[in-house]
Amino acid sequence: MTQLIREELSTRNQIVRPTTIIESDSLSNVTGAKLTIATETFQVTGSFKFRAAYNLVTKVPETTLITASSGNFGQAFACACAIAGKTAIVVMPTTSAKVKIEATRSYGAIVDLVDTSTKSRAQRVSELAAENPGARICSAYDDPLVIEGNATLGTELAQLNREIDFVIVPIGGGGLSSGIVSGLKKASRNNIQVIGAEPLLANDASKSLKAGKIIELTAEPPTLADGARTISLGKHNWEILKTGLKDIVEVPEDLIEEAVRLYFNKAHLKVEPTGALALGAVLARPELFRGKNVMCIVSGGNVDPETYFRILSKST
């Protein structure tokens, strides 16, 4: 991050940007629901994760912070640490996309590459914590400060003063969904039903909700929605979600891709596969949402160009 940007961000009254609300008659037309989009693609670092990272990084006392993330949290965390003047160490697999490693480094973070075929990310994080006494290990989702940061999006939705029947939110570790449930609850918007949108291939949260307890997958699921490849919900998240979620819709891979294409073709919106889950849920269960006021959360826009073009080049 250049000095210009760091200064620019540090001097703003409001570091976290408000979400961007987009109406799309074309998408409403396609789905039969009255759709509104709340997109975090224009958030700092291109995803909602900055809300969590900035809240966490600025509220903990430690000045060296360690996390493991090859995705949006890593970038958001690195950017937040740069603004706060703290040291960020981000553990990423050696197989991570070069562009993601570079993006994380561009904010001044120390990127620690680990060969996950011989050592897990968690093991490497423990080693680094031992090497850096006084450092704090940070979770991308399972932390009250992460939930509190993401809750600002729920608060914003409540303050829109719109008629909303459903908020549909992508679900991976549960950081965003538990934040939105918290934010809406705090604003006493109990009449809004929050629905999780989870890849069918990564349906641990859906299984958990049915079982009434956290169910773990046995391996990282191969869904295109890389932000939802977590093997289970976080404990702090589960405490909020087990009563706060109305339902979870399981979205097949082809509908995730279809939703990415629809956002591009009908709403001029560049969305990453995980970010398209909410619209995918509407496509998967149209009868549930027909004629209703539905707010689809788009969690982020950071997608490799190759992946994106491959999805778009298939016919809708």
Add this chain to the structure above:
Amino acid sequence: MTQLIREELSTRNQIVRPTTIIESDSLSNVTGAKLTIATETFQVTGSFKFRAAYNLVTKVPETTLITASSGNFGQAFACACAIAGKTAIVVMPTTSAKVKIEATRSYGAIVDLVDTSTKSRAQRVSELAAENPGARICSAYDDPLVIEGNATLGTELAQLNREIDFVIVPIGGGGLSSGIVSGLKKASRNNIQVIGAEPLLANDASKSLKAGKIIELTAEPPTLADGARTISLGKHNWEILKTGLKDIVEVPEDLIEEAVRLYFNKAHLKVEPTGALALGAVLARPELFRGKNVMCIVSGGNVDPETYFRILSKST
């Protein structure tokens, strides 16, 4: 347009959507200017043209309206007529992209295809006017009602209460730029300098500003920015622009493409080539804008997928 959408649009308090403001630290970082984006890609029909079309269509007394447009104005005009319950006849060349013909038809407009190798669009419009006594011929830019409609964007920018040194706006026939100059003037924001961004290949407005009178090109210029292929400014537009514009930056084709890529890669924004002209102007004249508060207007997002992918697939 389906009944659902027509009803939905007709019952809204506000039919024209407010512009979408996007901050992009990454783009500021690339250009050295303090950039803010005001994008009309999320406007009804995907471009600013709906502001003009809706104002025009609802304020004239005629119930059958004729225009010639193969681009954004045609779609916006058709949509506005559908909402107002008026008959739209849109003259388009037989060579128009199928997707554009279909989009215009989808709003219920009568699309009249003309073989421009044997008859000009203007000739066909005259014929249709003769066939439809009482119908009104509508210009996409050279009309006070068009300028008044587009001025709402200038008013919105003024009401942001932001420090703005420059507003950069794409310039073709001059409809949007004259609207923005009018809107800012009406709000007494005389300290904001409005700069036109015009393709170097279609630099009639730039020549006109230097000559102090309207200069016409001899043929439609082959610029990628199809919204700026007009051969001259409109008369009503010129009256406002000749004193209202601070300058016009001529943007080479490669920088138009570069700006399209930067919007996609750095700001997650899908922009049509004409819509990328303002950022192209910053790239063409970086010294003019360095360290300044610059508002780049993105006029629309309607681009053929093939054209868009071709541009994006080139390296930045």
